[in-house]
Amino acid sequence: MTEIDEGFYSRQLYVLGHEAMHRMGAADVLIAGMRGLGVEIAKNVILSGVKSVTVQDEGHTGWTDLSTQFFLNESHLGQNRATCSLPQLSSLNSHVHVSAHPGPLDKDLLLKFQVVVLTDSSLDDQKRFADTKDSVGNQLFCDFGKDFMVLDQDGEMPASAMIQTIFKDNPGVVICTDDQKHGFSDGSKVSFSGVQGMTELNTRGPWEIKVRSYIGDISGFSEYERGGVVTEVKQPCTISFKPLSEALLDQELLIFNDFGKMERHKTLHLTFQALHTL
């Protein structure tokens, strides 16, 4: 596991946490298309600190690129967009290895990455690659695969409370100090730490609780003496994503969710598809 540069990432660590940063630090990312949108995404992803970023573009810099692609200028006209952007992208973050791929996108290339971002691809390409790979497309279509595990559903700090006493019983009863609401709910899972006396609690678990805090059979444990903290253990959940080709035909996408504009979402859905035929 590589060390996180805590000085450099200080403010971001307070948003994402160390766990997420470590996972990001192991990810190889491909960003296809180095025009205005691609470079903006590449900039943000490189700053955030993944393991490597590869920018892919077969095209050459044209006049119209210059208004949005901030790392290209007139001297780059006619040259490959990805290669020309490379020096400036690399200098954003020395912890991230950045490389350019001026060649075409193909399946073999895609398979080298954990995350692929398509920004400038035709709908056919998007569908084709979506079938090989979990990818993120430029209408913000996210397909993280069939089994995407969410470790922390809300990003909030786990609830935690200090223990006043524990009754040795079946089910065991935990009384928390009552100066604050403990924030647990039925079905939450919790772990214990720093409990003196009934030290078995510190090493086992997590325990599923009911509020009024019964924790299962502990009648065989040692006597509780003092101290200890009870902390919520977040439970991962799995989300399944549909591939793009399926999702495009999915009526669910067309279920309207905004009473203010009954037809707008359908129009937009079709507009974006129509864009690809231009």
Place this chain on the structure above:
Amino acid sequence: MVQLVGSLRKELADSLSTCKVLVVGAGGIGCELLKNLVLTGFKNIEVIDLDTIDVSNLNRQFLFQKKHVGKSKAQVAKESALQFCPTANITAYHDSIMNPDYNVEFFRKFMLVMNALDNRAARNHVNRMCLAADIPLIESGTAGYLGQVTVIKKGLTECYECQPKPTQKTFPGCTIRNTPSEPIHCIVWAKYLFNQLFGEEDADQEVSPDTADPEAAWKPEEAAARATASEKDGDIKRVSTKDWARSTGYDPVKLFNKTHLTQTSLFKDDIMYLLTMDKLWKKRKAPTPLDWQQLENREESPGSGLKDQQVLGVWGYCQLFQHSVETLRTQLQEKGDGAELVWDKDDPPAMDFVTAAANLRMHIFSMNMKSRFDVKSMAGNIIPAIATTNAVIAGLIVLEGLKILSGEVESCRTIFLNKCPNLRKKLLVPCVLDPPSANCYVCASKPEVTVKLNVHKTMVLSLQDRILKERFGMVAPDVQIEDGKGTILISSEEGETEANNSKFLADFGIRNGSRLQVDDFLQDYTLLVNVLHTEELERDVEFEVVGEAPDKAPPPQSNQEDVNSITNGNKDSAQPSTSSKGQHVEKESCFLSFVSVVAFPLILKLREYNLRIKIYLMAL
């Protein structure tokens, strides 16, 4: 350089290239904003920032690189932005926007002012300057995944100060000194201790047990008696914490434990003294004093994971306390006699000291100890930040700016960027701008407030510093008493009224019902202060603002649901402030939310298809 002539009307594109705009702040939002402005075709940009570049900026302020650390943010941002558009005309000021050089005349030069600030004092000030100059202001802020952009136009919208903002949370002295119940109380105590030992001593930052705690005594007389007794004995009232520390030669063990009969120590004797105030512990868990010798070389399992993330054992924090005190003592000695250290969260020994002292106190008061990382977040009031949120917010600022320059201020919105999609599945939520509040003490035609205070106990200096500057955001107030004679109480001219500073308000005939006329010439702002005399203020409370004017009731509290949005990320409070007003979600909104996280670049990208997306853009 190719400009956005394809997607902007010609008149708008022309006005972009001729109008002059001001960007206040070249940090997280400011860097992204400068990039967007030059790419959109703004040609005359002035940018001001008083800060220099720090390593912790580099992960999101992409106009800066390692080689720029220590240089002026405004200057480097200007140079980097010019590479995107060498023909732009950018002026950089390495200065505070609150400097009197930037007066109303200065603000009148601009068509538009954009705030990219991180603190409320500067936001308040720019708000007033823009109101005085009648220049539209775009206000913005981010904190983590959350962000907000809003537009302020005199007479048309609420100003930045129309809605009361939650003030920075302060803790009563006796909670910090006697009865901490949360880790933050111990962290505040540890920061006070740092200043008492190494920094500027401040009477408001006492760390020893507070013998006059009203809760501790059975009867008030007893408390007073106890307080005088202890002063007489000198058993708890140290001559000065710093002198005491100096007399021990900053010996960490002595500071920790015990040295002399008449002196006390931080983690043992002070705590034992607190235990004698038994009434405090009737309903609370009593603290447990620590003893260095007993703890010494206690076996502790080493923590795992990153250094900053570990929570050490008690002895681990004792050692950290020892090492940091020794390092700080050396630093102090190297600076020479009478030198002081200034606490800085990015200075490792200072941060170690607070981590160690706070954790030892947390342990004493049976709290869960915290890692250095967590302590730093609270002690340093760190606002979490990521590049993407700043990029989204900066994109939205430009879109609002384009509406203003098209003369369509009424179609401007305040836009919230949420962490999770709301019930309408929107991440970006636009809300209609509210009209100015008639009772606003800043933008109303004749601003007026009522302040409850004790005229016999409030000094002129605290009227100036605590009330007028801190609470009402003035920079250089002049105060005249409306007593028929026009007595000048405070003058912003140096040397005129300093003699008044340590006198009480009552000494100038100010009593219940007195009216003070307060002017800030720089802000072109006049406020009428009605004095409401009272003897019954809570302990540690100097004054209370009770309403705009005596004849107007305090504004009704809105009961709308607690919306999870921020008004502005800022360094004033550790938590993002929660918007007190509900979000008036507009029905006929918003193409924008669909565009979602990559709003600005995607809209620009659509232009590549030569679509007339501008119709949508303008209709946002």
